[in-house]
Amino acid sequence: MGVTGTLAKLAMMLAAVMSFAVRDVVGQAAPIPEARQISVEDLVKSLQTPEKDRPLIIQVGSHVLYSQAHIPGSEYIGPASSDAGIQQLRKRVESLSRTKVIVLYCGCCPWNHCPNVKPAYEALQAMGFRNLKVLYIANNFGADWVDKGYPSAKGD
Amino acid sequence: MRSTKTWAVVAVLAILFGARLFFTRHNGASRTATLKSGQPLLAPDFTLPQLDGQTLRLSSYRGKVVLLDFWATWCVPCREQIPHFIEMQDKYRAEGFEIIGVSMDDGPEPVRSFFQQFHMNYPVVMGNAKIGELYGGVLGLPIAFLLDRNGRVYAKHIGATTPETIEKEVVALFETRQS
Numbered sequence: 001m002g003v004t005g006t007l008a009k010l011a012m013m014l015a016a017v018m019s020f021a022v023r024d025v026v027g028q029a030a031p032i033p034e035a036r037q038i039s040v041e042d043l044v045k046s047l048q049t050p051e052k053d054r055p056l057i058i059q060v061g062s063h064v065l066y067s068q069a070h071i072p073g074s075e076y077i078g079p080a081s082s083d084a085g086i087q088q089l090r091k092r093v094e095s096l097s098r099t100k101v102i103v104l105y106c107g108c109c110p111w112n113h114c115p116n117v118k119p120a121y122e123a124l125q126a127m128g129f130r131n132l133k134v135l136y137i138a139n140n141f142g143a144d145w146v147d148k149g150y151p152s153a154k155g156d
Numbered sequence: 157m158r159s160t161k162t163w164a165v166v167a168v169l170a171i172l173f174g175a176r177l178f179f180t181r182h183n184g185a186s187r188t189a190t191l192k193s194g195q196p197l198l199a200p201d202f203t204l205p206q207l208d209g210q211t212l213r214l215s216s217y218r219g220k221v222v223l224l225d226f227w228a229t230w231c232v233p234c235r236e237q238i239p240h241f242i243e244m245q246d247k248y249r250a251e252g253f254e255i256i257g258v259s260m261d262d263g264p265e266p267v268r269s270f271f272q273q274f275h276m277n278y279p280v281v282m283g284n285a286k287i288g289e290l291y292g293g294v295l296g297l298p299i300a301f302l303l304d305r306n307g308r309v310y311a312k313h314i315g316a317t318t319p320e321t322i323e324k325e326v327v328a329l330f331e332t333r334q335s
Binding site: 062063064065067068069078079081107108109110113115116139140141142143145146154 | 228230231232233260261262283284285288289293294295296297314315
C-alpha cells in the first residue's frame, strides 16, 4: 500500500470527521431537522409557481428589518422570540389546514444565532402542521437574499 | 496501486468539499469592508431620538472618531460585543472616541432595560427602516461603521467582529486630523 495508501486512509478519515463536524455545526445552529429546512434557491423557485401553489411565507423577525426588505408576499408576524410574537403566529395559522405548506423565515442574524425561527418552528409543529419548512439563511437576509438579487419588497 | 491513488484523489476532493461546506455554513464570522482606499464615503447624517428623549445628530460628532453600531437586544452576537464596546469607550474617550448605538429593536422598552442592566456608557438611539436604508440596508445584525474625524466611513463590519480588530482601527484613526 505504501505512503500513498496511508495518505489515502488518512484523507478518508479526515473527510469523515469533517462531514460529521459539518452536520454537528448545522445541528447546533438551530435544532431544526435538515429535512425541515428549505434553501434560498428552492424557495425562490417556488415563488415562480402560480400563486395558488405557493407556500404561506411568514417572517418571524424584527419589523424594522421587514420594512426595509422582505420576501414578496410574505407576512409579518413579529419576533417569535417573544410571547406576543408566538401568540400572534398561533392566531394567524389556527384556522389553516394542517397540511398547508408554510415557510418560516427571519434572517436577522446568522442561522446559529437567530432567536426567532426555532420557537416559531416548535410552536407550529406542536399545532400539528405537517408541511412546515424553515428558510435556511446562513448569514442574514441582506447577504443571503437581497445581495443575491432575489426579489424583495419594502414597506409594511 | 492505481485504485489507491484514485481513492486518495477522491478523499482530498471530499475534504475540500467538506471544508467549503463547513466554512459556508458555519457562519457568524464577520465580513469587513474596509474603505481605506479610494474615495471615502461621508456617513449619511441623521437625527434620531435617544432613550432619554433627547435627539442625537451624527454631524455634531465631527472631530471625533465614531463607531456607529447597529444592534438589537435580541441579537446574540450584538449583545456579546456590548461589554467590549463599553470598555473601549472608557479607555479611549479622552482621545476623542465616541460610540453611538443604533438599536434596531421594534420598540424602546427592551433597549432601556438592557441599557441599564449593562451600564452602557454611550448613547443609544432608536433606529428605523429609513436609517437602515440610508446606510445601504441594515438587513442583518450586527453591522458597525467606523467613522474618521471628518465623518467619513473608514470601515464597515458586517457580523460580529473581534474587539481587537475594531480597537486597532480606532487607534489608527486617532492619527488622522480633522480637515
